[in-house]
Amino acid sequence: MPQLLMNLGENSYDIVIEKGALNRIAELIPLNRKVLVVTDRGVPAEYSKKILSKCAYPFLIKLKPGEESKSPKKYLYILKKMIEFGFDRHDCVVAVGGGVIGDLAGFAAATYMRGIDFYNVPTTLLSQVDSSVGGKTAIDFEGYKNIVGSFYQPKKVIIDPDVLKTLEKRQFACGMAEIIKMFATYDRDSFDKLYSNKKMPVEELIERALKVKIDVVSKDEKESGLRRVLNFGHTVGHAIESVSACTSSPLLHGECVAVGMLCMSGGDAKKQIKTLLERYNLPTSYKCSKESLVSVLAHDKKSKKDTVSVVKVNKIGSFEIIEETHNKIISDCKGVLTLL
Ligand SMILES: NC(=O)c1ccc[n+]([C@@H]2O[C@H](COP(=O)([O-])OP(=O)(O)OC[C@H]3O[C@@H](n4cnc5c(N)ncnc54)[C@H](O)[C@@H]3O)[C@@H](O)[C@H]2O)c1
Ligand SMILES: [Zn+2]
Structure with a gap:
């Protein structure tokens, strides 16, 4: 082992x-x-x-x-x-x-x-x-x-x-959301293997995901740059988590990250991430009020003035970290979030 x-x-x-x-x-x-x-x-x-x-x-x-x-x-x-x-x-x-x-x-x-x-x-x-x-x-x-x-x-x-x-199935799926996050941003080979439905024992999944985490943390222990890649899906995810916490059916952290990743991805990567999320019964859309979402985004502790640092994935196995305004983030969420 x-x-x-x-x-x-x-x-x-x-x-x-x-x-x-x-x-x-x-x-x-x-x-x-x-x-x-x-x-x-x-x-x-x-x-x-x-x-x-x-x-x-x-x-x-x-x-x-x-x-x-x-x-x-x-x-x-x-x-x-x-x-x-x-x-x-x-x-x-x-x-x-x-x-x-x-x-x-x-x-x-x-x-x-x-x-x-x-x-x-x-x-x-x-x-x-x-x-x-x-x-x-x-x-x-x-x-x-x-x-x-x-x-x-x-x-x-x-x-x-x-x-x-x-462990309950729903909790297991939340771990899968974080695994998908690591493969989508950083490890195309593991993403493709999982995507092509090759049976991967859980211990292999854990090992592959941890290799990503170890590589990222060993290069940037205190999150001054690269480690922020692990926040893929988390800016919008945390906002959804806060909003949903006040409802009668709150989502779990990994479920919010799943929706958040879709908001921050594009092209074929978005389709492939969606397919994997659906395979693990993770949510791929969310409905909430625009006002409440913007208000929690503005309270994100990573936010600088009216912009927030976000991780984008347009190609599996690669990522970009950029500063976006709250309005731009909201517009990125089109088709994933229904804002009332
Ligand atoms: N430190 C970090 O880098 C980091 C990264 C990601 C998340 N987090 C934090 O992790 C927390 C979420 O962790 P989580 O998703 O593990 O949730 P959790 O710790 O709340 O556990 C989820 C539930 O599973 C139950 N449980 C745990 N192990 C079980 C088992 N083997 N069998 C049956 N039930 C079991 C727990 O009792 C709990 O009810 C958040 O507070 C988040 O901020 C920290
Ligand atoms: Zn997380």
Whole structure:
């Protein structure tokens, strides 16, 4: 099974992709110290138990599932517990869950005593191919997503594709949206392979997507340029996510990214991306009010005055990053968004 290396000098780390990796966790993480496992109630308890049962000094925090847990309140709760449990610089935090748990526990590990060892055991497809790797940790604050956080690389990422067996189909599809994002912008060979319907085992999909992420992050760890390619579909996607959050049927992050990618692509690339999205039952259109969409676009933290940086794909395997006005972005969305 592959072991990939995220090469970031002294912050380098291994990414283990291995079916059944959780069963040999003690060989992968030094557990002879205080270990705080952070998870949520939606993640089957057996995954945390496999780790806790191998720890010399195990501690567990189980939170409510969902984005609401990426809050200052839960962040401070984790820090408070670490103090109460007597954690010091030699101890570690292990996240067992999706991107919510990884971002939150990672931020707590990054800031407790100026940083203690952090291990990520991602359990959603999205977190396995995207959020667990690259060192972005954050919480949401004052209505802004990921507004407080830090770049803090994990010591190791352990990906066990077997845990995806319990993941809901809709959540799995969200991970596929991020995989399609990486292939569409950066890896034509993998996109073509997936497009031509060749059966690709999930572990191969994960490995191929992570190779893209590793390449991008190793060239631009702090997102000063190239790393912005990973935002393909995310400018409009985040706006749709905010608007849909206030409706009776909110869309999931990956679903919003799917629609956002279609808005920002053109030509044959757009048709091919659409075909793949439909194959995974991801949405390819969305209806909302123009006013609400423009108002959330204007609040995008990446926006400079009335323009926003967007990633465009007109040819599979390549991309352009350009500054666009809100009006131009809205006009790019024609045929994908129905604006009332
Ligand atoms: N740090 C980064 O670079 C980065 C990148 C992309 C996204 N993110 C963040 O990731 C978050 C989204 O992550 P997500 O999509 O993984 O969602 P999530 O963490 O909310 O998990 C989705 C749901 O799946 C459940 N779940 C997790 N693993 C499961 C399993 N194996 N079986 C059954 N249920 C399981 C969880 O309980 C939860 O209800 C967002 O907060 C986003 O901002 C961060
Ligand atoms: Zn995303």
